[in-house]
Amino acid sequence: MHRIRSYSILGITLLVTLFLNLNIGKIPPIAKFLDPFQGFWQNSEAKPMQLPSHLSLSGLQDVVSIYLDENLIPHIQAKNDKDLYFAQGYITALHRLWQMEFQTHAAAGRVAEVVGPVAINYDRLQRRKGMVYAAKNALDTVQKDPVINEIVTAYTAGVNAYINSLNYKKLPVEYKLLAYTPESWTPLKTMLVIVQMADNMSGYEQSLQHIHAFHLLGEDKFSFLFPDYDLAHEPIIPKNTPWNFKPLNLKPSSIDTKIEFDNKFVPISDSQVPNKIQALPNNGSNNWAISGKKTVTGRPYLASDPHLNLRLPSIWYGVHLQSPSVNVAGGTLPGTPGILIGFNDSIAWGLTNAAWAVRDWYAIDFKDSTRAEYCYDSLLLKSQFVVEEIKVKNRESVFDTVVYTHLGPIVYDDNFTDPNHCKNLAMKWVGHYPGNEILAFYMINRAKNLQDFEHALQYHHVPVQNFAFASVQNDIAMEIAGKLPARWKNQGKSIMPGNSFACEWQCYIPMSHYPKIVNPKNGYVSSANERATDKSYPYYYHQFYAESYRNRRINQVLSQLNKIDDKAMMRLQNDNYNLAAQENLSLLLSYLDTAQLDTPQQQAYQTLLDWNFLNEAEQVAPSIFRAWQNQLSDMLWSSFYDYQLSLQKPTFFQTMYIIKNHANSNHLELGTYQNLQALITDSFKKAVRSLQAWQVEHKKLYKWRDYHAISIPHLAQIAPFSISNLCIGGGESIINANEGSHGVSMRIIVSLDKTPKAWFIYPGGQSGNPGSPHYTKFIDDWCKGKYINLSIVAPDASKRASGSEITLIPQ
Amino acid sequence: MRFFLQVVFTSLVSCILQQFVAPWAVVFVAAIFSMLIQTKTSSAFLGGFAAISLLWMVKATIIDVYTDSILSVKVAVLLGLRSTILLILLTGLIGGVLGGLGAASGQQILKIFKRKKGAFYRI
Numbered sequence: 001m002h003r004i005r006s007y008s009i010l011g012i013t014l015l016v017t018l019f020l021n022l023n024i025g026k027i028p029p030i031a032k033f034l035d036p037f038q039g040f041w042q043n044s045e046a047k048p049m050q051l052p053s054h055l056s057l058s059g060l061q062d063v064v065s066i067y068l069d070e071n072l073i074p075h076i077q078a079k080n081d082k083d084l085y086f087a088q089g090y091i092t093a094l095h096r097l098w099q100m101e102f103q104t105h106a107a108a109g110r111v112a113e114v115v116g117p118v119a120i121n122y123d124r125l126q127r128r129k130g131m132v133y134a135a136k137n138a139l140d141t142v143q144k145d146p147v148i149n150e151i152v153t154a155y156t157a158g159v160n161a162y163i164n165s166l167n168y169k170k171l172p173v174e175y176k177l178l179a180y181t182p183e184s185w186t187p188l189k190t191m192l193v194i195v196q197m198a199d200n201m202s203g204y205e206q207s208l209q210h211i212h213a214f215h216l217l218g219e220d221k222f223s224f225l226f227p228d229y230d231l232a233h234e235p236i237i238p239k240n241t242p243w244n245f246k247p248l249n250l251k252p253s254s255i256d257t258k259i260e261f262d263n264k265f266v267p268i269s270d271s272q273v274p275n276k277i278q279a280l281p282n283n284g285s286n287n288w289a290i291s292g293k294k295t296v297t298g299r300p301y302l303a304s305d306p307h308l309n310l311r312l313p314s315i316w317y318g319v320h321l322q323s324p325s326v327n328v329a330g331g332t333l334p335g336t337p338g339i340l341i342g343f344n345d346s347i348a349w350g351l352t353n354a355a356w357a358v359r360d361w362y363a364i365d366f367k368d369s370t371r372a373e374y375c376y377d378s379l380l381l382k383s384q385f386v387v388e389e390i391k392v393k394n395r396e397s398v399f400d401t402v403v404y405t406h407l408g409p410i411v412y413d414d415n416f417t418d419p420n421h422c423k424n425l426a427m428k429w430v431g432h433y434p435g436n437e438i439l440a441f442y443m444i445n446r447a448k449n450l451q452d453f454e455h456a457l458q459y460h461h462v463p464v465q466n467f468a469f470a471s472v473q474n475d476i477a478m479e480i481a482g483k484l485p486a487r488w489k490n491q492g493k494s495i496m497p498g499n500s501f502a503c504e505w506q507c508y509i510p511m512s513h514y515p516k517i518v519n520p521k522n523g524y525v526s527s528a529n530e531r532a533t534d535k536s537y538p539y540y541y542h543q544f545y546a547e548s549y550r551n552r553r554i555n556q557v558l559s560q561l562n563k564i565d566d567k568a569m570m571r572l573q574n575d576n577y578n579l580a581a582q583e584n585l586s587l588l589l590s591y592l593d594t595a596q597l598d599t600p601q602q603q604a605y606q607t608l609l610d611w612n613f614l615n616e617a618e619q620v621a622p623s624i625f626r627a628w629q630n631q632l633s634d635m636l637w638s639s640f641y642d643y644q645l646s647l648q649k650p651t652f653f654q655t656m657y658i659i660k661n662h663a664n665s666n667h668l669e670l671g672t673y674q675n676l677q678a679l680i681t682d683s684f685k686k687a688v689r690s691l692q693a694w695q696v697e698h699k700k701l702y703k704w705r706d707y708h709a710i711s712i713p714h715l716a717q718i719a720p721f722s723i724s725n726l727c728i729g730g731g732e733s734i735i736n737a738n739e740g741s742h743g744v745s746m747r748i749i750v751s752l753d754k755t756p757k758a759w760f761i762y763p764g765g766q767s768g769n770p771g772s773p774h775y776t777k778f779i780d781d782w783c784k785g786k787y788i789n790l791s792i793v794a795p796d797a798s799k800r801a802s803g804s805e806i807t808l809i810p811q
Numbered sequence: 812m813r814f815f816l817q818v819v820f821t822s823l824v825s826c827i828l829q830q831f832v833a834p835w836a837v838v839f840v841a842a843i844f845s846m847l848i849q850t851k852t853s854s855a856f857l858g859g860f861a862a863i864s865l866l867w868m869v870k871a872t873i874i875d876v877y878t879d880s881i882l883s884v885k886v887a888v889l890l891g892l893r894s895t896i897l898l899i900l901l902t903g904l905i906g907g908v909l910g911g912l913g914a915a916s917g918q919q920i921l922k923i924f925k926r927k928k929g930a931f932y933r934i
Contacts, residue, residue: 006919009852013912017835020905031909034902036870037829040886041902044878168833173882177889720885771882 028179032168043173043771050803059086059157060810066091067794067805072766072774073329075320075794082154084323085337087808089158092317093185096334096768097162098172099313101182102715104189104335107196108132112392114178115716120390120398124416127388128402130409130432131199135191138434142187148439152187155337159185173771174716180393193335194438194462198431200308201463203544205280205646207359208421210544212645214494215259222493224658224667225650230531231657232548234555236466236478237515239534245513247538250486250506259363259495265422266644280648281309281742282545284529285352286573286735287468288554289476291523292752296563300470300752303569304341304350307737308745310712312721312775314764316746320792321445328445329758329792331746338441341748343758345792346448347471348750352527354464354480355545358430360491360505361422362407362498371403371410375499381406407498408432420646426498428505430483435461440481450475450518457481458511466527472752478525479516480532484509487540509539524558526551528735548653549579549733566759569749574785575735581625582613584656588628591680601688615736617705617729626708626731627687635683639669652733704729710738712763712779714770721770726763728783736785747787759787814858817848821862821910826870834909837863841913842920852918859914864907871902 020031033039051068062079064087069075074091078084093100105111109126111119142148163182175181214222233239259265285306292298308315319339320329330342341350365375366383373380384404391397403410405426412423436459443456453469457479464482469475485492485505496503515533517525530551531543556579557572585608597605604624611621629652637649650658658668663676673679691702700706708731711724730736730743737743746762763782767774778788797805821844825837841859849855875883875895883895892898 003923006923009912009919010916013838013916016908016912017838020909021833021835031834031905034867034905035829035834036867036874036902038833040882041871041874044874044882046878046881718889720888770885771878773881 028177033176038169040173040176040771042169043176043769045767045769045772047773051806053803053805054807054809056809056811057090057161058811059154059161060808062810064808065805066808067800069795069804070801071318071777071788073318073320073788073790076322077794078323081323081325082150083808084321084326085151086154086158086161088319088321088332088337089155089160089185090162090808091158092319092332092334093159093162095766096313096317097159097182098174099715099768100159100185100189100193100335102174103196104192107192107199108135109388109390112390112398114180114393116393117395120392123390124388124398124400125411127390127400128409128411128416129199129204129427130402130404130429131192131195132188133386133404133409134195134198134429134432134434135188137432138191138194138437139188141434141436142191142438145436145439148436148442151337151442152190152438155190156185156187172769174718177718178716190336190438191434193333194434195431197333198434198462201353201355201465202359202429202431203355203357204359206544206648207357207361209647210357210493211361211495212422212643213647216643216645216647219493221667224662224665225654227654228542229535230546230548232552232653233534234552235531235533236525236527236551237517237533237537238520240536241517241533243513243536243538247513248486248507248510250488250539259497264424265363265495281739282307282529282547282732282737284355284545284547284550284737286526286528286550286554286737287350287352287466288524288526288558289348289468289470289478290558290564290569291476291519292474294523294558294562294564296565297751297753299472300474300476301564301566301569302343302348302350302468302470302476302750302752303573303748304352304468305573305744305747306341306351306353307743310710310738310741310743310745310763311715312712312723312764312770313715313768314745314762316762316764318760318762318766318790320790320794322792322794326446327792329790330748331760331762336438338438339445340441341746342445342790343748343750343752343756343792344445344447345755346473347444347450347453347469348752348756348758349444349453349470350468350748351465352468353529353545354466354482354527354532355529355543356464356480356482356484356532357492357542357544358462358464358483358485360428360485360496361425362405362428362496362503364405364407364410364424364426365497365499374405376406377500405498407504419644422495422645425495430464430485431462433461433483435459435483437461449473450477453477454479466532468525468527470750470752472754472756474752475519476523476525477516477518478527479518480514484514484539484541487542489540491540493542513539522559526554526558528554547733548651550735550737553577553579553735566749566751570759570785570787572735573744573747573749574730576615576729576731578613578615578622578625578731578734580629580652580656580733581611581622585611585613585625587656587660588632588680588684591677592684593677593681596681597685600692601685604688604691605684615704615729615731615734617703617727619704619729620702622704622729622731623691623702623707624687627691628684631683631687631690632680635671635679635686636668638671704731708739710743711741713741723776723779726779726783744782747782748790749787755793757792758790760790761787813848813850814854814861817844817855817858817914818862818865820844820848821859821914822866825863825866825910834906837906837909838913838916841910842917845914845917846921849914849918852915855914855918856911859917860907860911862914863910864903867906868899868903871899875899 064078109123287304316331328344330339367373407426440460447453461483469477528550529547615622714721750758765774765777845855887898
């Protein structure tokens with residue numbers, strides 16, 4: 001009897017101990033996690049971690065000093081480049097290891113390994129897009145380049161030096177919560193960071209939506225609703241800029257490239273799938289450079305603010321790198337060596353997305369249902385079957401076979417359908433064959449003048465970006481960089497046959513024929529994802545996105561300003577002016593039959609009349625205008641919701657253009673409304689009613705900051721590690737761009753003084769640890785339009801706070 | 812007195828050991844001191860429970876206060892608790908369970924070995 005009791009008590013102890021220390025389903029091992037000596041409690045920081053003053057690491061050739069300033073920006077000073085990038089890898093991992101690994105897992109389609117079966121479809125898509133294929137190609141290129149190979153290897157070694165120093169206690173809290181441990185960093189992961197950015201910038205969804213629209217609407221309606229050319233006529237390279245090259249003579253194809261949709265391409269419709277029209281975030285950005293003749297100092301300014309998904313930890317990580325060959329600072333992407341946007345002692349540069357279409361979809365003529373071979377001109381080419389293993393946490397792996405053709409992988413087919421997307425198309429993407437992007441930025445980081453800078457751009461293939469440039473020699477420039485397919489007219493608008501060379505990209509546009517502008521008379525250059533050129537550019541291209549408002553507002557302000565100083569630059573980067581409203585509100589209001597409006601609608605009408613066109617956080621008018629824009633779009637383009645495949649509605653700019661100039665067009669669907677006035681009036685009434693409903697549901701007034709709530713989710717969607725409902729103005733098509741969890745991911749302003757200096761900010765903090773006060777340190781300032789100082793002059797040793805500097809010593 | 816000694820030794824040694832090893836070590840520490848000091852299973856359990864739960868709660872509270880609850884507030888929400896105090900109590904509960912069961916097990920091990928001697932008159 002007693003024996004049973006004894007053994008049962010021992011048994012219970014064993015079971016309970018195991019239970020509390022093992023991972024069961026979604027719950028982490030609870031004893032390990034709550035243990036105040038080793039568990040999550042140890043991730044709480046009162047002040048920034050006190051660094052050990054010396055650390056001995058193998059892999060270093062010489063001593064490296066890393067000083068963390070009051071914003072936790074590391075100022076790395078090394079005696080050679082190999083050590084410099086080793087140290088960059090080490091310190092970036094120290095602050096952002098979990099993010100680096102999770103993001104590269106996401107790029108490679110390995111999220112299910114960490115979070116379980118909910119991510120399987122996401123992972124399958126990433127594999128079928130050929131992300132790892134692209135990264136491997138990038139790695140091949142890097143491994144053939146001794147300089148960059150050494151740098152990437154050193155960076156990897158630095159990251160791994162940090163990983164190897166970890167025990168459970170020191171792990172980032174997300175590892176403890178999700179009950180896994182970091183694996184070693186590899187050069188392939190560095191390439192995945194680049195490929196991920198290239199994918200984010202190249203309009204995957206948009207490319208599909210455009211071909212769906214082209215086929216479903218027909219060419220006429222498509223060109224009417226989605227014209228190629230910027231009707232606001234303010235391209236990046238100003239109109240009528242002459243081209244100083246002789247263009248290549250490209251013969252247009254005589255093949256009819258339009259494919260009739262038949263059952264092969266359209267998936268089975270699923271009537272339960274809700275609204276297929278998602279407003280896509282526009283991974284756009286702003287940048288500009290101003291010549292000294294317009295500034296108060298006589299020295300140029302450069303400003304850049306990329307717009308990306310807002311996440312915690314932040315996409316950007318500020319770093320200052322210094323070695324005998326380079327002194328450069330700015331924003332980096334954790335996982336890649338070098339500075340991506342920033343400045344050195346001679347130049348400054350910034351990037352915006354050029355949004356050129358570099359992704360086309362081809363219909364493959366398979367010989368039979370095995371898909372082993374396909375027709376191509378007079379040949380039969382063999383497909384490649386790649387088996388992808390997707391590991392799933394706590395479950396068996398899932399296997400997926402992807403068919404590769406020489407054009408690219410088949411993304412959607414009978415084994416992987418998406419009711420919103422066309423299937424059985426091969427995806428041809430410039431991003432599958434990156435250049436040597438790390439080399440490009442390595443050279444830009446060291447550039448002393450415009451020539452050095454231009455020389456570097458040839459190595460940058462993906463993603464296609466507009467590079468703004470300014471130098472201490474008072475040169476400013478805007479140049480496109482990336483691999484640009486040379487297309488014949490309309491090539492790529494529709495699904496093309498993948499059975500003939502005639503339909504492929506014949507070649508790429510030679511770099512010397514790229515659109516660019518250097519030292520223009522008006523003293524400034526700018527870009528905000530608008531159309532790159534006017535119609536006179538001799539090569540045909542289309543953009544999957546072209547901005548119509550931000551660019552014109554930037555140019556409006558810059559053309560009028562003189563004696564520009566840094567405060568003017570900061571005001572412009574945070575400008576909340578709603579140009580779309582200013583241009584269209586009085587016209588729209590004139591359509592309203594005010595006698596029909598009830599009291600709340602009259603009030604809303606009056607609020608709009610009194611509005612100063614600023615989307616400020618505390619104002620109500622921006623919410624009314626936005627609700628009205630949404631209603632108008634929904635009602636005018638209601639037939640778009642009837643299509644089986646995903647497509648985008650025409651932009652607000654295009655909608656208003658049609659109302660103003662083609663009000664009688666039969667492409668404008670008035671539905672049951674007598675005339676446009678009736679529709680517009682009703683859209684206004686509906687908008688106000690929707691706002692009233694919003695107010696009831698949210699129990700507060702629809703101020704702009706609440707109505708267009710901006711949030712910053714955690715990378716793994718862990719709610720308490722996320723931030724929501726920020727107090728910020730701005731919005732879509734506004735310089736201070738934001739929408740949902742997408743917005744200005746970083747701002748930098750550089751003054752090209754004798755020793756350039758900069759102002760820098762992003763919505764997050766240098767530490768990726770939710771237990772650190774630096775996790776969200778910059779968010780408040782970012783909302784308010786403030787900046788921190790970023791310097792390429794590290795303070796000397798006497799001015800450094802104790803515990804803020806670490807010296808890495810070779811073992 | 813036994814209780815007091817058991818709590819003090821268990822918590823002190825655990826405090827030192829836990830800097831280096833995983834938390835299941837407290838089970839062994841609690842068992843050892845229970846075997847050395849205690850005689851009854853129920854008081855052993857209470858002593859082991861008190862030792863580790865107090866140790867963990869004090870350590871957690873120090874961290875919580877020193878860091879202004881910066882992370883505990885978030886983890887409390889994550890685990891569905893309404894305040895960091897509940898989180899500290901949960902921490903104490905889990906630690907206490909480990910300590911208590913360890914101590915009780917210690918007593919049972921003693922009993923297993925003792926029985927091997929004069930089993931004649933036992934049932």
